Amino acid sequence: xxxxxxxxxxxxxxxxxxxxxxxxxxxxxxxxxxxxxxxxxxxxxxxxxxxxxxxxxxxxxxxxxxxxxxxxxxxxxxxxxxxxxxxxxxxxxxxxxxxxxxxxxxxxxxxxxxxxxxxxxxxxxxxxxxxxxxxxxxxxxxxxxxxxxxxxxxxxxxxxxxxxxxxxxxxxxxxxxxxxxxxxxxxxxxxxxxxxxxxxxxxxxxxxxxxxxxxxxxxxxxxxxxxxxxxxxxxxxxxxxxxxxxxxxxxxxxxxxxxxxxxxxxxxxxxxxxxxxxxxxxxxxxx
Amino acid sequence: xxxxxxxxxxxxxxxxxxxxxxxxxxxxxxxxxxxxxxxxxxxxxxxxxxxxxxxxxxxxxxxxxxxxxxxxxxxxxxxxxxxxxxxxxxxxxxxxxxxxxxxxxxxxxxxxxxxxxxxxxxxxxxxxxxxxxxxxxxxxxxxxxxxxxxxxxxxxxxxxxxxxxxxxxxxx
Numbered sequence: 520x521x522x523x524x525x526x527x528x529x530x531x532x533x534x535x536x537x538x539x540x541x542x543x544x545x546x547x548x549x550x551x552x553x554x555x556x557x558x559x560x561x562x563x564x565x566x567x568x569x570x571x572x573x574x575x576x577x578x579x580x581x582x583x584x585x586x587x588x589x590x591x592x593x594x595x596x597x598x599x600x601x602x603x604x605x606x607x608x609x610x611x612x613x614x615x616x617x618x619x620x621x622x623x624x625x626x627x628x629x630x631x632x633x634x635x636x637x638x639x640x641x642x643x644x645x646x647x648x649x650x651x652x653x654x655x656x657x658x659x660x661x662x663x664x665x666x667x668x669x670x671x672x673x674x675x676x677x678x679x680x681x682x683x684x685x686x687x688x689x690x691x692x693x694x695x696x697x698x699x700x701x702x703x704x705x706x707x708x709x710x711x712x713x714x715x716x717x718x719x720x721x722x723x724x725x726x727x728x729x730x731x732x733x734x735x736x737x738x739x740x741x742x743x744x745x746x747x748x749x750x751x752x753x754x755x756x757x758x759x760x761x762x763x764x765x766x767x768x769x770x771x772x773x774x775x776x777x778x779x780x781x782x783x784x785x786x787x788x789x790x791x792x793x794x795x796x797x798x799x800x801x802x803x804x805x806x
Numbered sequence: 807x808x809x810x811x812x813x814x815x816x817x818x819x820x821x822x823x824x825x826x827x828x829x830x831x832x833x834x835x836x837x838x839x840x841x842x843x844x845x846x847x848x849x850x851x852x853x854x855x856x857x858x859x860x861x862x863x864x865x866x867x868x869x870x871x872x873x874x875x876x877x878x879x880x881x882x883x884x885x886x887x888x889x890x891x892x893x894x895x896x897x898x899x900x901x902x903x904x905x906x907x908x909x910x911x912x913x914x915x916x917x918x919x920x921x922x923x924x925x926x927x928x929x930x931x932x933x934x935x936x937x938x939x940x941x942x943x944x945x946x947x948x949x950x951x952x953x954x955x956x957x958x959x960x961x962x963x964x965x966x967x968x969x970x971x972x973x974x975x976x977x978x
Contacts, residue, residue: 531854535888538862542884545877563870570822578830585831648829649872650821652836652940653920656872658825692871699925700874720925721935723835787835 560687564662568690571647572660579790612743638756640674640793641665646690653720655695659792662689670754672795678783679703679748679759680792691794696761697728697786705730705761706749710739713749714777716761722779727765731777738776740767746780756799809966813848813860816959820844821867836940838947839913840955841868845883846912847905847959849890850897861887882919886912899964905956906949913948917941 529537643659661667663686673680673693681701685692696703701718714733722729733740744764748755760783767778820840828837841864849857865880873879890908897904921936930936 531858531888531891534855535858535884538858538884539881542862542877542881546875546881549876559870559876563867567818567822567867567871570818571826574822575826575830578827581827582830647822647825647871650825650829650837650841650868651839651872651920652944653924654872658871699930720940721930721932724939 560685560690564687564690568646568658568660568687571658572644575646638795638797640795641667643667643691643792643794645789645792654700655698655718655723655786656684657693657695657789659691659693659794660689661794662687662691664689666796667691667794668798670798672748672754672756672759672799674759674793674795675784675789675791677760679755679761680784680786680789682754683794693792695786697723697782703755703761704749704752705746706757707733707740707764708745708747709741710735710744712740713751714746716746716780725779727779727781728762729777730764730780731770731775733767733776733778734774735767735769735776738769740764740776742767752799754799756795756797756802808969809852809963812962812966813856814863816844817841817860817864817867820955821864825871833947834943836943836947838951839916839944840948840951841865841883842886842913842916842948843909843952843955844959845887846890846909847956849887850893850905850908851960851963852891853894854888854891857887857889857891858884859887861885882916886916899960902956906952909952909956910945910949913945914941917944 641661643661643665645657646660647658649656659673667683667686669683669686671683673682679696681693681695681698683691684694694701695718696716697718699718699720703716704713705716706713712734714730716728716730719729730746742764746761746764748757748759748761750757762780762782765779765781767776769776820843824837824840828840845857845861845864848860861883862880865883866877868879868883869876890912893904893908917940921933921941925936926933
């Protein structure tokens with residue numbers, strides 16, 4: 520026992536101090552360089568990602584079952600009725616909208632749609648979401664081994680989800696466009712006016728994200744207009760659907776407008792995503 | 807030794823559950839903060855040093871996956887674990903009130919620190935909204951999760967301690 524007591528130990532006070540210094544040092548190093556990125560991400564990929572993949576499958580199964588329980592008959596009936604109404608209104612709205620677009624814009628749209636399908640995509644599964652409640656990043660199960668690179672765009676269905684910010688060997692981190700730190704430069708399809716789309720945690724409860732700096736002096740942009748990624752962006756490929764404008768207000772300077780748009784992607788039920796393997800920088804070189 | 811393995815396992819399991827299962831079965835997009843529970847729990851059960859290391863490990867794991875800079879979460883969790891370690895003297899095994907109060911307070915402190923450092927400094931001043939829509943729901947879910955997770959941790963650590971004591975006695 521005596522020998523045990525003589526064992527060298529650091530008092531916890533000093534340990535705290537030392538660890539604090541180490542933490543600050545690491546924060547500084549990772550803020551200015553990406554020195555630790557590769558070894559740590561490989562460690563994480565080997566140890567944690569396999570668990571996450573397995574558990575998230577189980578979780579999906581469970582949530583699907585619980586959803587089934589919730590869907591009672593009358594709710595379904597009501598939902599169907601409302602859905603029909605929504606569909607009818609959407610079709611009506613769409614046809615009205617489309618008539619407004621000028622031939623020029625239709626041509627543009629056609630061209631964009633064509634470009635759209637030319638992007639090479641690979642499917643990936645969402646295995647983990649940001650563990651806290653403040654930001655919206657998630658982890659997918661494809662990484663550099665599958666050809667994923669940083670800054671590749673991620674889609675789900677027809678809309679933009681976000682972009683890859685970090686890549687491990689068999690996992691990648693994606694920042695969603697609804698994340699509070701995310702900014703996307705966008706274009707309103709009907710008028711080709713550009714704006715900035717910013718994620719905002721405060722607005723997420725209402726299912727909308729904010730846009731601002733829309734140059735809209737003629738007030739031509741209307742609610743329901745499509746917003747797509749713009750040609751100016753350095754990271755996002757052009758012409759990917761972001762969402763539809765839900766409210767629009769003129770700013771105090773009377774030159775620009777801002778408001779909210781409804782994203783085209785249902786971010787709360789994200790299970791499978793498509794990663795576009797074309798990078799914007801290569802894309803612009805090709806043109 | 808056994809206890810250290812158990813602690814390491816708990817950190818990884820809690821992180822995995824928090825980032826997968828609990829995100830999927832979350833209510834209103836809010837999930838409980840399991841990492842705070844284990845950081846605080848090991849802090850007041852095993853002392854300052856243990857809380858500090860558990861906090862650091864869980865924060866680091868978080869940083870590797872979701873952080874923008876390394877060791878940011880590790881630093882916050884580490885301090886929470888250390889502060890909880892100070893309550894070891896007044897901690898009794900059969901008392902559930904103190905753990906609940908400490909874990910609740912830890913989660914609240916964590917969220918407020920997080921808000922101040924990552925949101926307020928970027929000009930998002932609407933504190934009441936964040937309090938209502940994120941912090942309070944998270945604290946409530948964390949309390950519910952504590953009621954399930956904490957007895958389990960206490961049970962296992964109790965068993966392990968007994969085992970350690972027995973082997974020490976037989977050694978003597």
